[in-house]
Amino acid sequence: MKKLTQYVHAIAADIATGGPWATSSSLVADFHARKGEESREILLDELAHGRAPVEPASQDDAISITLRVQEAHERGCARAALRLLAAVLNGLGEQGPVYASDFARYQKILADLSREEIILLATILRHYGTGRDDLGQPVSADGIRENVAAELVPKVFRSERHVNAFWASVQRTGLLMQGTSIDDVGAPMPSPLLFEIAELASFENVLRREGETI
Numbered sequence: 001m002k003k004l005t006q007y008v009h010a011i012a013a014d015i016a017t018g019g020p021w022a023t024s025s026s027l028v029a030d031f032h033a034r035k036g037e038e039s040r041e042i043l044l045d046e047l048a049h050g051r052a053p054v055e056p057a058s059q060d061d062a063i064s065i066t067l068r069v070q071e072a073h074e075r076g077c078a079r080a081a082l083r084l085l086a087a088v089l090n091g092l093g094e095q096g097p098v099y100a101s102d103f104a105r106y107q108k109i110l111a112d113l114s115r116e117e118i119i120l121l122a123t124i125l126r127h128y129g130t131g132r133d134d135l136g137q138p139v140s141a142d143g144i145r146e147n148v149a150a151e152l153v154p155k156v157f158r159s160e161r162h163v164n165a166f167w168a169s170v171q172r173t174g175l176l177m178q179g180t181s182i183d184d185v186g187a188p189m190p191s192p193l194l195f196e197i198a199e200l201a202s203f204e205n206v207l208r209r210e211g212e213t214i
Contacts, residue, residue: 003053004089004098007062008040032074039073039082040066046086046209054093056100064100065089072111080118084110084206091200106197109173117170119156119214120163121194122203123148124176128190145187156214 043066047054056062073082088106092098113121127144139147145167149160157163167187170176175197176188190198207214 002055002059002062004056004062004065004093005044005047005053007056007059008044008066011063011066012036012040035074036070039070042073042079042082043069043086043089046083046206047090049087049205049209050090051094054089055097057097061098061100065098065103068100068104068107072107075111077111078113078115078118080115080207080210080212081110081113083210084113084118084201084203087201087206088197106200109175109193110197112173113170115212116156116166118203119207119212120148120152120166121170121175122207122214123151125190125194125198125203127151141187141189144189151214 056065069082069085072085077085085103085107088110089098089103092102124144127139127147145164149157149163152163153160157166167176171178171188175191175194177191178188204214
């Protein structure tokens with residue numbers, strides 16, 4: 001079975017010699033070609049960090065996955081989000097051949113994340129993973145939010161109110177959710193979906209490869 005990286009190179013050659021935008025104006029065609037090259041560079045670089053080569057379930061799946069990554073980049077997807085998508089591909093690849101439909105499930109969510117939101121999620125996951133203060137006592141949801149704000153202000157966010165605003169904005173993705181019991185009242189916390197994605201890809205490793213220090 002061919003590896004995804006082989007398909008990526010083949011698709012690049014196809015586009016370069018007259019792909020789907022060959023009839024577009026030179027301005028648009030140049031844009032597609034440039035964004036395609038940039039997205040493939042990030043995709044191939046991140047795939048190189050995988051534990052094993054990613055194998056698409058079929059040629060159609062490989063094409064769909066590659067073009068989805070390129071489309072996300074063309075629509076202004078943050079570089080960190082683009083790299084996170086590639087990291088998720090690595091995670092999916094460890095489970096077996098990758099179907100475009102499985103990748104699309106995560107692509108629709110992650111491609112919409114800003115750099116700041118990815119940094120916030122990585123920091124929340126790290127603090128939530130500990131879940132205890134220096135004395136070993138459990139930390140509440142609001143306590144975790146305070147610790148996250150203390151770490152990211154002013155390095156990433158201008159103020160704690162900005163942290164809270166981004167914290168609220170991420171809820172649109174389903175990656176953070178409000179608790180459903182009386183004991184869960186407070187800041188929205190990681191959802192099962194976020195933990196699922198975190199098992200596929202390390203948010204912190206992705207950010208480090210983008211030159212972010214958190």
